[in-house]
Amino acid sequence: MFFIFSFSQKKKKKTKDALAELRSYSYNDGEIKKDFKPIPLQKRIARFPFGKASKIKIISYNLYLKKARAYEPAPPPPKTKLDSVNLEKYYENLKNTEPVELGDVINNTDNEGLQESKMLTLNEISELTHILYNTCNKYYISLISQSGCFFPRNAILFYDENDKVFAYYDICFECEGIESSPKGMLEPIETCEFLYPDLEKFFKSKGLTTQYMPKK
Known part of the structure; x- marks a missing residue:
């Protein structure tokens, strides 16, 4: 009778140890490692x-370029000197929208x-x-x-x-x-x-x- 009791207690202890070991290996993504050692x-x-x-x-x-340039309609044909300047700037900007490698x-x-x-x-x-x-x-x-x-x-x-x-x-x-x-x-x-x-x-x-x- 004593032998049976002793055996069951030992088995229970092993089960607890196994669960503790399993918990020690469980983690969540992004959790900091407890045993982390920085590379010197x-x-x-x-x-x-x-x-x-x-x-x-x-x-x-x-730095001056967006990831994706949205489509912008071209300005209307120039009617004034200011329109001509704006149209020139528009086409000049188009040349400068290609990303640099x-x-x-x-x-x-x-x-x-x-x-x-x-x-x-x-x-x-x-x-x-x-x-x-x-x-x-x-x-x-x-x-x-x-x-x-x-x-x-x-x-x-x-x-x-x-x-x-x-x-x-x-x-x-x-x-x-x-x-x-x-x-x-x-x-x-x-x-x-x-x-x-x-x-x-x-x-x-x-x-x-x-x-x-x-x-x-």
């Missing part, structure tokens, strides 16, 4: 492309298409790598979604010792999307929704614009 600076800056870069620059472009910005030696830029210091690079590599990894995330639109206005450029861009991140904060060249510089989990607010704050803190800005 030395490992962050050793990772490609940071480990190869001689300098790193953040930039803004396409990042590749063109990089390759233009006269900086055509580049609107804002900031060369990063070592402390700023440390701050940037912390955002890129330690933001999403501290959360439990089971699903990564991305908006269908992609209209980048900002980028991170990586230069080699010959002052040539060998890699970049192209970023759209409005759509929360990031693309890289070469591809795959960030793991999919590292581009979660929590990345963009912190990364956008970083750009803004360095004096760069991240959203559409109408011309004055």
Whole structure:
């Protein structure tokens, strides 16, 4: 009789332990990991492309263009001198509504298409790598979604010792999307929704614009 009681108690304890272990592995998306340990600076800056870069620059472009330009009917034929001026401005604006490609910005030696830029210091690079590599990894995330639109206005450029861009991140904060060249510089989990607010704050803190800005 004593033996049976002892056995049942042991079995009950094992069941409790199993439930406790199961609960320890359950989590909600977006919950911070209890065992999260940030990647140290030395490992962050050793990772490609940071480990190869001689300098790193953040930039803004396409700031005066909307993501999608709504159709606007052309003004009526000019009847006065003012009408002629307005019509000329209308067609001039049409020429300037095509988005600039990042590749063109990089390759233009006269900086055509580049609107804002900031060369990063070592402390700023440390701050940037912390955002890129330690933001999403501290959360439990089971699903990564991305908006269908992609209209980048900002980028991170990586230069080699010959002052040539060998890699970049192209970023759209409005759509929360990031693309890289070469591809795959960030793991999919590292581009979660929590990345963009912190990364956008970083750009803004360095004096760069991240959203559409109408011309004055």
